[in-house]
Amino acid sequence: MLVNINDLNAKSVILVHLNSGDILFQKNADQRLPNASLTKIMTALLVIEEVQKETIHLNDHVRINYYAESIIGSRLMLKYNDTISVNDLLKGLMIASGNDAAVALAAHTEPSIEEFVQKMNQKAKEIGLVNTHFTNPHGLHSSEHYSSARDIATLSQKLIEWKPILQISSLPTAKIFIGQAPKTIKNTNPLIGTYRGADGLKTGYTPQAGFCLVATAMRNNHRVLAIVLGEPSREVRNNETIMLLDYAFSLLITD
Template identity: 35%
Template sequence: MLKAAKKFSSPLLAYLLCGHAVAATPPEVPPPDIDAPAWVLMDHDSGQVLAERNADKLLPPASLTKLMTAYVLFGKLKAGNLKLDDRIDISQQAWNAKGARLFLRPGSSVRAEDLLKGLIVLSANDAAIALAERVAGSEKNFVAEMNTVARGLGLSHTVFMNATGHDEKAHSATALDLARLAAALIREFPEYYHWFSLKEFSDGRITQYNHNALLWRDLTVDGVKTGQSRSAGFCLIASARRDGMRLIAVVLGARDENARVEAGQRLLDHGFRHFETRLLYAADIPAVRTRVWMGNQSTIPLGAGRNLYLTLPRGWHEKLHARVTVRESLNAPVQQGQAVGTIALDLDRQPLAEYPLVALKQVGEGNLFQRTIDKIQLWLQ
C-alpha cells in the first residue's frame, strides 16, 4: 500500500482498463433496440463497451474475418516483408476461390496494393488467398499466423480456420473480439485504414462497389467491413468519428442488408447522442512534478505514461475528480515508466478506480556532492 505522503488534486481524470477497485458507477443508459442476435458498441479510445447484447457469443463472422487478414498483412508491410509494388503470382487455388472476387487469372501477376484494395473494398476472396500464399507460403500457414496474432491481441474467443471467412466448422468470433480487432487496426495502421472508406475499386477491367452502405448514408462513417454467408447472416463492423470521438459498432447475424445497416446506424447514433469521451491525461504530459533525492536531477515529471481516455454519459465528466498520490521519499535511481504512486478517481464523491502514476523520465544517481547535500537536507527535515 503506498503511503499518501504527498497528494495533489486536479480536475484532470484518467481511465484504464487495468484499473482497480471500481466502487462508483455512472447511471445506466438504456440500450437501443437492435434487430440482431449479437452486437456491441465500443468507444475506440477508451475501449469501454457502451452497449451490447451477446457480445461474447461465438458466431460465424463471414467476411469480417478479412479484418484479421488485413491486420496481418499490414504488419507485413510495416516490417518490410511485403511491399505495395510487389508483383504477386495468382495460383490455381486463388483462382478457384468462390464468392466475391476480382476474377484474377491463374498465372498472372498483380500488384500487392491492388490486391489489398480488392480485399478491403470488395471483400475479394481470390485476393485474400493470393496475398496469404505470398507472405506465408500457403493459406493454412497464414491462418495459423492469424490465430497467433489474435491471441496476442487478447482475442481469446475467436478462432480462424481460413483467410476469407467462408463458412467452416469452428471458424467463429465474438462481437467484442471483432470490435477490439477493429480498434487495433485503426490505432496501429492509420496509413492504411483509409482504404476502408473507399466506395469503389477498379482493376482496369471492371469497377465494383463497397457493400458498406453506411459510407453513403453517414458521412462520419469511414469504414470498416461487411460480411454475409448462409451461416453468419448479414454482418457489419462500422466506425465513425464525430467531434473527436470515435465509436465502433459490430452487428452479427442480422436477417438482411437493411437490418444490418439500420442496426449499425442506430448503434452509432445512440453512442454519440448519449456518451462523451475525453482525453484526461496525455502520455507525455506531466500530471505533477515531485522531488527526487540522491539524483542527478532534483525533480521528476510524473504522469499516466499513456493516453488515458474516459467515456461517460454526457454531463458526468463534471462530477469527476482525481487525486494524485506520490510515494514518500522518492530516491534515485528512478527508471522511466517506473510506478511511483497512484492516480485515484472519484465519481460524484465516490471512489471509482485507481491507476499507476509513473515516472515520465529517468533520473540517475547523483554524484557525491549531490548525494551529500540531499542527505543533509533530509536529516534537517
Template identity: 35%
Template sequence: MSFVRSFIRQIALVVLFAVLSLGRAQANPMLLVDMETLEVLYAQEAGQPWHPASLTKLMTAYVTFEEIAKGTITLDTPVLLSKHAVSQAPSRSGLAVGSALTLKDALYVLVVKSANDVAMAIAETVGGSEAGFVAKMNDVAARMGLTATHYTNPHGLHDPAQFSSARDMALLSLYIRQSFPQYMPMFGTEAVKLGTAELDSNNDLLTKFAGTTGMKTGFVCASGLNMVATVERNGRNLLAVVLGGASARDRNERAAELLLKGFSGAAQPTGQQVLTLANQPGVPPVNMRPKICGKEAKAYVAAQEAAFPLGLKGQPSYLNDHVAPRAYVATDLGRIAVGVSLPRPRPAHLPRFAAPGDDMALSGDLRPSLASTSSPAPFPQPRPNRL
C-alpha cells in the first residue's frame, strides 16, 4: 500500500512539474525611451526578434507619409478596395469590393481600426502592388537601421519571415514623430465613424491613461499582444514598447507601469540611447502561438496573471483616468469603376507643411532634440465643396 501511495505521489509531482513548466511566467520584450533625448530608461530583451503583428502598420503609414512628401500621391488620392484587399483576414473595415476612401480617411482606418483590407488597399495604391509596397517598407527599414526587421506584407497578418524587435519598433515610432508630426493626431484617435459603423481602437490607454498621444497595438497568436504607446506629461514625452502580452490587460497595464516609472523617476537613464541599443542578429523570432493560442495557453496565462495581477478583478489598476475619446469621421466614396475618370477633376494639392529634406526624413537621420512639438502642423487644406 505504501508503495502505491509513493508511486501516486511521484506521478502527482511529475504532473505538477509539467504544469508548472508549461505555465512558467515569461519575461517578454519591453522598452522605455525618453523621446526628446532618445535615452533608454528601461530595456528588457529589446533586441530579441519578434513578430510585429499589426505594429507592422506603423511602417505602412510611414511609407505612405514619405510618398505624400515626395509628391507621388496626395491625401485626396482615392484608395480602391480590390478583391485581393477585401479577402484579407480580419480585422476589416467592412467595406465591399470596389469601395473607395480618400487616402487620408484610409490612413485613419488603418491606424485606428487596424483594418487589414485597408492596409492592403493602401499598399496597392501607393506601391502599385503588394510586392512593390513591401519593397518600399524594407528599403525604409534598411535606411533607418532597423537591423532586426523584415517585412513580407503591409498589415502584419502572420508570416514566419516577418519580424522586428522592440528596439526597431521604438525607432520607427520616433521617426514618425520626428519626420511627420502633422500625422500624429491619427495615432491618438480612438474611433473612426464610417457610415453607420464605428471602428474602435484597441488602445485602452487613449481613454484610461492621461496624456496618451498614441500609437499602435497588434496581435497574432505567434506574437501575443503587442503595443507601442507614447505619453506626454508635464512637458516630458516617453515611449513604451511591450511585446508578447498574455492578454490586453497584461499588455496595457505593463505599458502603463513602465510609463509611470519613467515619469516618477523610478526608471532612470541607463547610459544608452535607443540608436545604440543592440539587436540580436541571426536569432529566430520567438513563436508565442503555443502559449497564446495552443495547448499551453491556459497554464501560461495563469502564470502571467499570478506574476502580474494588476488590472484583474479585485486588483488595483494603472488605467483609472477618464479621457474623452477623439473621434474622426471618414467617408465612403462609394464604388469607383477602375479605369474611369472621376466626374470632376480635383483641385491641385497644396501642402501646408514642408516636405522632409534629404538631410532628415528621407535619409533616415534620427537625432535628439528634433522631436515633434505639442502643436503639430495641420493637415493640408480640405478640397472645396463641389457645387
C-alpha cells in the first residue's frame, strides 16, 4: 500500500486512472512549479497536431540552425546545417530529451521560436491548463515557465491520444540518422524495460525543478498515469513513481 502522503518527498503528485479519469491520489496537484523537460510533452503535441493537419510531415528533413546547435543541457549533439527527419527529432525529443531536438522541431513547425511558444500557451488555454505558462519549447529554467501536476496530467492524456507516441516513448533505445550517420539514443525513463507495463512518457530535471517524471503504464487494460514533481534525487523519484503505480494497480486489479 502507499505510504502516508507526508512521507512522499515529491513536492507535487497526481495519480490518475486514465480509463475512468478518476484521481487515485494527489498532493499539491495544483501548485505551480518548474516543469523542466516535461515541457517537451507540449512541444510534441503541437508538432503532432501539425503532422495530422499535414502542414508538416514525419519524413520532412529539418536543417539545424545555430540556436539548436548552441542550446545547453541534454542534447542530441546536433550541429549547424545537419539534417534530420521530424520523426527522428520526435524520437530524440521523447527518448533522449534533446533540447536541440525541441528547438529544431519548434523552428520547423512555426516561423519563429517565439511564435511556437505563443502556440504552446494558446494550446494550454484551449485544453484548460490553468496553472501553466511556457517561455520556451525545451524546459530550461525561466521564472515565468511553470506548470502543475494536474495540468501535466491533462496535457499528457492529450498527447497519448496519438497512439504512435507510446511506440516511441516505450523504446529503451532507438537508432536515428543525422544526415546519413546513424546514432543510437537511450531512453532517459528508467521504468522502460524494468517496470511491467510501462510505456512512457517523459523525464525532466533542472536544479530548480528537481527530478520530475511522467510515467504511464498499462496492465489488464487499465492505463495509469503517475506524475511526480520536485523530487530530491533520481533514485527517490524512481522509487516513489513505482510506489504510486503499484498502489494504483493494487486498487484496480483485484484478481
